[in-house]
Amino acid sequence: MSHSIVRRQPLSDTGVFPDALHPVLKRVYAARSLSSASDLDASLDKLHSPELLGGLAEATVLLEQAAREQQRILVVGDFDADGATSSALSLRALRMMGFASVDYLVPNRFDYGYGLTPEIVAVADSHKPDLILTVDNGISSHEGVKAAHERGIRVLITDHHLPGEHLPDADAIVNPNLPGDSFPSKNLAGVGVAFYLMLALRSRLREHRWFADQGISEPNLAGLLDLVALGTVADVVPLDHNNRILVEQGLRRIRAGRCCTGILALLDITGRNHRRVVASDMGFAVAPRLNAAGRLDDMSLGIECLLTDDPDKARQIAVQLDTLNQDRKEIEADMQSRAMIVIEKLHLEKSRLPTGLCLFDNDWHQGVIGILASRIKERYHRPVIAFAPASDSGELKGSARSVPGLHIRDTLDAVATRHPGLITRFGGHAMAAGLSLPRDHFEVFRSGFDQEVRRHLSENDLQGIINSDGELDREDLTLEVAQLLRNAGPWGQGFPEPLFDGEFRLIQHRVVGGRHVKLTLRPLDGGSSIDGIAFNAEPPPDSCRRLRLAYRLDVNEYRGIQSPQLIIEHYDAL
Numbered sequence: 001m002s003h004s005i006v007r008r009q010p011l012s013d014t015g016v017f018p019d020a021l022h023p024v025l026k027r028v029y030a031a032r033s034l035s036s037a038s039d040l041d042a043s044l045d046k047l048h049s050p051e052l053l054g055g056l057a058e059a060t061v062l063l064e065q066a067a068r069e070q071q072r073i074l075v076v077g078d079f080d081a082d083g084a085t086s087s088a089l090s091l092r093a094l095r096m097m098g099f100a101s102v103d104y105l106v107p108n109r110f111d112y113g114y115g116l117t118p119e120i121v122a123v124a125d126s127h128k129p130d131l132i133l134t135v136d137n138g139i140s141s142h143e144g145v146k147a148a149h150e151r152g153i154r155v156l157i158t159d160h161h162l163p164g165e166h167l168p169d170a171d172a173i174v175n176p177n178l179p180g181d182s183f184p185s186k187n188l189a190g191v192g193v194a195f196y197l198m199l200a201l202r203s204r205l206r207e208h209r210w211f212a213d214q215g216i217s218e219p220n221l222a223g224l225l226d227l228v229a230l231g232t233v234a235d236v237v238p239l240d241h242n243n244r245i246l247v248e249q250g251l252r253r254i255r256a257g258r259c260c261t262g263i264l265a266l267l268d269i270t271g272r273n274h275r276r277v278v279a280s281d282m283g284f285a286v287a288p289r290l291n292a293a294g295r296l297d298d299m300s301l302g303i304e305c306l307l308t309d310d311p312d313k314a315r316q317i318a319v320q321l322d323t324l325n326q327d328r329k330e331i332e333a334d335m336q337s338r339a340m341i342v343i344e345k346l347h348l349e350k351s352r353l354p355t356g357l358c359l360f361d362n363d364w365h366q367g368v369i370g371i372l373a374s375r376i377k378e379r380y381h382r383p384v385i386a387f388a389p390a391s392d393s394g395e396l397k398g399s400a401r402s403v404p405g406l407h408i409r410d411t412l413d414a415v416a417t418r419h420p421g422l423i424t425r426f427g428g429h430a431m432a433a434g435l436s437l438p439r440d441h442f443e444v445f446r447s448g449f450d451q452e453v454r455r456h457l458s459e460n461d462l463q464g465i466i467n468s469d470g471e472l473d474r475e476d477l478t479l480e481v482a483q484l485l486r487n488a489g490p491w492g493q494g495f496p497e498p499l500f501d502g503e504f505r506l507i508q509h510r511v512v513g514g515r516h517v518k519l520t521l522r523p524l525d526g527g528s529s530i531d532g533i534a535f536n537a538e539p540p541p542d543s544c545r546r547l548r549l550a551y552r553l554d555v556n557e558y559r560g561i562q563s564p565q566l567i568i569e570h571y572d573a574l
Contacts, residue, residue: 079294085231116144136190191231238494295367356453
């Protein structure tokens with residue numbers, strides 16, 4: 001698919017930043033709407049106060065009562081990395097604060113589906129909990145809450161997903177996206193919401209002399225920010241200022257080695273040096289291995305990795321998670337090849353692809369359809385929903401990924417409104433969502449989804465756009481600038497890593513690893529040559545002497561020696 005390079009324009013005055021800041025960084029920050037030097041401040045005291053988040057008063061009353069009456073608390077999390085970190089953080093925090101009986105349960109996605117379902121409540125009942133604490137789920141669990149109450153179990157929901165028209169009848173709900181909630185950052189991940197709950201709980205217990213009466217030290221919850229950083233990056237929530245602080249503070253603790261043993265083990269097994277870790281290491285190395293447990297097996301394996309303080313056990317689990325991730329990659333590759341065959345058939349049948357693309361294969365694995373949808377969306381620049389069979393229920397489970405300009409959860413809501421009874425359940429965010437529907441509803445849904453997407457997106461919206469931060473001078477293609485850019489984040493969703501464009505002379509190239517292209521390049525106006533690598537790319541023609549690149553300037557480390565390197569996102573032969 002063709003791409004167009006569009007250069008970002010400054011959205012603020014570069015003069016507001018400190019004079020000592022490198023001009024390239026000033027330019028990058030100005031193009032990301034930062035408007036003052038305070039936007040660069042990642043101090044913990046710049047975090048939004050927990051007092052601004054609704055529902056915390058009711059939630060902490062429940063938890064304090066549970067502590068004083070030694071009630072059993074059961075944490076029920078989601079089966080992804082955000083859910084795993086939310087669960088581990090809640091368990092660690094509650095135990096640090098002296099809670100006597102805290103356990104966790106993770107729904108098996110293949111048997112029980114998403115969230116606090118009546119089925120998972122029945123399983124939870126075997127733990128004899130007095131209180132269920134949901135993390136990263138629950139905002140749509142009407143029937144699950146009802147089932148818990150029927151069994152005499154109270155429910156505290158913490159979630160960040162968008163609520164429906166009606167809320168579950170829980171005993172307390174904490175979610176920054178509830179109507180009327182005044183919390184300034186609506187972008188908290190599930191682990192961020194859990195962290196804020198624990199901050200508020202600590203304050204309440206301190207005020208009511210719980211720590212003094214129990215003879216225990218008040219815990220430093222900042223020690224859990226490594227989990228907050230991992231879950232926030234893994235869930236690809238927008239990195240607004242509040243989230244950047246949470247992530248940066250967590251990364252600093254990981255770099256100092258003051259983090260949970262499991263994160264160190266996962267970094268080690270992927271060949272990452274924890275002393276130089278950045279957000280992308282969390283997103284592309286650690287998170288996929290945690291997610292692999294929830295996708296293919298049982299996320300309790302991932303949670304145990306984050307809970308253990310035993311380095312040997314952490315290493316053992318990390319090896320298991322790495323193996324699962326390799327299996328996930330193989331399954332995904334097979335599914336992707338099948339999807340490409342389906343798409344090629346669509347090309348033959350129609351002059352163009354549907355605007356909203358729905359794909360289904362009876363042999364696809366429901367644990368990998370989210371990744372598959374993302375891959376196809378990236379390739380064809382349009383909203384994609386990939387479906388897989390849901391066990392033997394006769395239902396399909398779908399994972400949706402969107403493009404800028406289309407709120408995918410609202411789109412599913414619109415389809416459900418226009419076609420009552422078509423969708424069994426759905427939920428999610430602007431860019432990602434999940435749904436279930438009866439198998440025999442697929443064709444009607446596919447048509448309805450495409451029609452709804454066409455109401456919002458034009459052909460221009462479906463073009464591959466590469467947003468660039470402009471050109472770098474040859475004097476800036478250095479290790480020093482590469483290191484500055486690497487450490488100037490944290491970069492991520494809504495605060496993208498700097499990407500530049502420009503023309504280069506192609507000195508030589510070769511294929512490495514079977515599917516990657518290694519290049520030696522030189523700026524058109526001379527200067528030193530610089531290495532570049534394009535992952536999963538076709539090599540340029542042998543006759544090619546010039547390339548137009550979209551690239552990131554990064555640090556390559558080989559045998560302890562660091563050098564600048566271009567990570568090439570796209571290139572055109574000239």
